[in-house]
Amino acid sequence: MRSRHLSRVIDASPDAVYRFAADPDNLPLWATGLASTDVTRNGDDLLVDSPMGAVTVRFVPRNDFGILDHDVILPSGTVVTNPIRVIAHPDGAEVIFTIRQFELSNAEFDRDTGMVEDDLDRLKSLLESRRTALPLVDRH
Numbered sequence: 001m002r003s004r005h006l007s008r009v010i011d012a013s014p015d016a017v018y019r020f021a022a023d024p025d026n027l028p029l030w031a032t033g034l035a036s037t038d039v040t041r042n043g044d045d046l047l048v049d050s051p052m053g054a055v056t057v058r059f060v061p062r063n064d065f066g067i068l069d070h071d072v073i074l075p076s077g078t079v080v081t082n083p084i085r086v087i088a089h090p091d092g093a094e095v096i097f098t099i100r101q102f103e104l105s106n107a108e109f110d111r112d113t114g115m116v117e118d119d120l121d122r123l124k125s126l127l128e129s130r131r132t133a134l135p136l137v138d139r140h
Contacts (some may be wrong), residue, residue, distance in 0.1 A: 001100055001101050001102060002101040002109070003098055003099065003100045003101070004098070004113055005096055005097070005098050005101050006096070006097045006098075006099060006113065006116055006117055006120060007095060007096040007120070008089050008094070008095050008120040008121065008123065008124045009089050009092065009093070009124075010092050010093050010094070010095060010123070010124045010127050010128060011091060011092045011127075011128050012085060012092050012127045012128065013092060013093060013094055014066055014071070014086050014088050014089075014092075014093040015085050015125065016018075016020060016093075017092075017093040017095060018066050018068070018086045018089075018093075018126055020123075020126075020130075021068055021084075021086065021095070021123060021126060022059070022062055022068055024039045024041065024046050024059075025038075025039060025105050027039055027046075027048065028048075028087050029122075029125075029126060030123040030126055031119045031122075032115075032118075032119065032120045032122070033050075033051065033112070033115035033116060033118065033119045034048065034049075034050050034055075034057065034072065034119070035048040035049070035057075036049050036050060036051065039051045039057075042056075042067060044058060044059075045057070045058055046058070046059070050117070052072075052074055052075065053074070053075040054070050054075060055073060055074055055075065056072070056073040057070055057071070057072055057073075058070060058071045058073070066085055066086035066087055067084070067085060068084035068085070068086065069081065069082065069083050069084060070082050070084070074093070075095075078102075078103065080100075080102055082097065082098070082099070083097070083098040084096065084098075085099050095120060095123065095124075097116055097120060099113055099116050110140060
């Protein structure tokens with residue numbers, strides 16, 4: 001199974017990036033490859049309509065380490081674990097998403113990689129535009 005590590009450097013603090021990305025209500029704003037509509041909560045599970053159909057998402061508990069790992073339970077019952085890290089970077093924060101070629105053809109893997117790239121670009125754009133309009137953090 002192949003893996004790809006995709007990342008974006010975002011001009012915002014790691015804490016601001018983590019807080020925004022960890023908020024389930026923000027998923028449809030930036031992670032449209034996962035959640036195309038509002039998120040419904042069912043305990044710790046998040047129920048979302050995705051391009052793959054109705055899926056269940058389970059994030060690791062909030063933490064001080066910038067870990068946003070989550071399992072996506074597909075309509076088939078297959079569980080896909082997605083590691084994500086938000087780490088400090090000299091220019092703010094870096095978000096690193098590991099995508100794995102789990103039960104995907106090469107074409108499907110490339111398509112999913114493109115969707116994650118788009119999601120990371122959207123996250124970067126949202127956070128940097130919000131930072132300009134309404135500063136999320138004091139960088140000093």
